[in-house]
Amino acid sequence: MRKLIFTPLLAIALCGCSNTPASSVDTGPQRLRPEIVRVLPHDVTAFTEGLEFAGNTLFEGTGLERKSVVQAGPAGEAPTVKAALSPEIFGEGITVLGPKLWQLTWRNGYAIERDAATLAELRRVPYQGEGWGLCHQRDRLVMSNGSDTLTFRDPVTFAVTGTVRVGHTQLNELECVGDDVYINVWQTDRILRFNLPSARVTGEIDASGLLTAGERTAADVLNGIAAVPGSDRFVLTGKLWPKMFEVRFVPNP
Numbered sequence: 001m002r003k004l005i006f007t008p009l010l011a012i013a014l015c016g017c018s019n020t021p022a023s024s025v026d027t028g029p030q031r032l033r034p035e036i037v038r039v040l041p042h043d044v045t046a047f048t049e050g051l052e053f054a055g056n057t058l059f060e061g062t063g064l065e066r067k068s069v070v071q072a073g074p075a076g077e078a079p080t081v082k083a084a085l086s087p088e089i090f091g092e093g094i095t096v097l098g099p100k101l102w103q104l105t106w107r108n109g110y111a112i113e114r115d116a117a118t119l120a121e122l123r124r125v126p127y128q129g130e131g132w133g134l135c136h137q138r139d140r141l142v143m144s145n146g147s148d149t150l151t152f153r154d155p156v157t158f159a160v161t162g163t164v165r166v167g168h169t170q171l172n173e174l175e176c177v178g179d180d181v182y183i184n185v186w187q188t189d190r191i192l193r194f195n196l197p198s199a200r201v202t203g204e205i206d207a208s209g210l211l212t213a214g215e216r217t218a219a220d221v222l223n224g225i226a227a228v229p230g231s232d233r234f235v236l237t238g239k240l241w242p243k244m245f246e247v248r249f250v251p252n253p
Helices: 008-015 213-218
Strands: 030-041 048-054 057-062 069-074 081-084 091-097 100-105 110-115 121-126 134-137 140-144 149-153 160-165 171-177 180-185 190-195 200-206 222-227 233-238 243-251
Touching: 030 233, 048 100, 048 171, 048 233, 057 091, 069 091, 091 140, 091 171, 100 134, 140 171, 149 171, 171 222, 180 222
Parallel strands: 030 200, 048 091, 048 222, 091 134, 134 171
Antiparallel strands: 030 243, 048 057, 057 069, 069 081, 091 100, 100 110, 110 121, 134 140, 140 149, 149 160, 171 180, 180 190, 190 200, 222 233, 233 243
16 A cells, blocks of 8 residues: 655645744735714715815815815814815815815816915916826825826926825725824725825725614715824715715624
């Protein structure tokens, strides 16, 4: 009878095990959901395109021609400053860098630089293609245009400095937090957490169920992500939503 010689390699083959540490196995993006901390009122006429905190002030940019505005004030309260856009402009994403605010336009072909305190328009800078979402990461702007690619731009000149592919299309509203970008996927209740250094989606957030069935009938899609400074919380809202939700992102079983 032929004898079976038991070697370490044969043992691995028979048991189906390996020397690969469990921590190195790629389990895919972390599955998360929003845990509601508190509910705040939201202007039901606001077609939200951009949402961002600067200190305790919540800035919001809205869309639609003849209805686009940019406004700012304490979260959940009436804005203390507001600027209407020209009737032909469809406003899009916004981001605040110190004394300046950048605001995208959808198909008008330029970004608007504003004074962050007064929201007065300072200048317009042209760019190619559509503008959707905008945030800033240290010394650069991060912009979406509805494709699967994020574009990096110089915060002063607005010139393109690089790109990165995310692997998902319909990338819309953006929120930069450290090395991560939180991305609202248009026409869905899904938010991606995309890590810029690794160019990988590290989290997927299911934000469905925030509104009741009745509230959803008059509302449009989820679109609005603002990180609350100095905390682990975010404020979420959507186009024509009656509410904003302060949330934490927790594991979704």
